[in-house]
Amino acid sequence: MSGAVSTGLLVQWLRAFRDAVHAHKDELTRLDSEIGDADHGSNMARGLDAVVAKLDPVPATPADLFKTVGMTLVSSVGGASGPLYGTLFLRMGPALGTEGEVDAAALGAALRAGVDGVIARGKAQLGDKTMIDALSPALDAWDAAAGDGAVAASRAAADAAARGRDATEPLVARKGRASYLGERSAGHLDPGAASATLLLEALRDTLAAAE
Ligand code: ADP
Ligand code: MG
Secondary structure (H helix, E strand, O other), X not given: OOOOEEHHHHXXXXXXXXXXXXXXXXXXXXXXXHHOOOOHHHHHHHHHHHHHHOOOOOOOOHHHHHHXXXXXXXXXXXXXXXXXXXXXXXXXHHHOOOOOEEOHHHHHHHHHHHHHHHHHHHOOOOOOOOOHHHHXXXXXXXXXXXXXXXXXXXXXXXXXXXXHHHHOOOOOOOOOHHHHHHHHHOOOOOHHHHHHHHHHHHHXXXXXXXX
């Protein structure tokens, strides 16, 4: 891969994320049954099916793509995760301008804008046992590796997301439905951190396959 990431490749990423969510749907729902209301797998699967239905024809630019993805997630997913994932993508678009391709630094900056939007909306901090525990370390790892290109950055980000997801297990939830359980939320992985890791792993796999 030349280093530039096209809109078409980003569409492949979102298709791969949809496929990964379907493959892990029961697992995401099981995690949510332990500390929530057992709908995270079905919420995400429904939302991403609606997203994929909007990706043909391929949007003109990455910014257009992410706007469509964000609006679709906000309108098709109930629960906390729809507005939060929707915000992630809605904030990515404006960070990208009107270019038809993005490089590792631009994609990292867009992801950063997206995650900042999720934090502004959900008020979760690192360690609150949410998707932020996977996303924030992933972005730090992305930035540190972005000089080596998008494939290297996505690999580092996916690894960091998985570590962040695993680190949610002992935590007591301080945001979202799981926080109602108090201390009883400890001892389980956070479902949103698990789906966010799938998002980064799908990006890694898509970029690596195009290399
Ligand atoms: P709901 O909790 O409404 O049933 P989901 O089950 O689809 O929605 O999503 C739950 C996930 O959403 C949690 O595992 C957590 O990662 C994420 N989440 C919940 N509240 C917040 C928040 N305030 N900030 C960030 N992420 C959150
Ligand atoms: Mg739920």
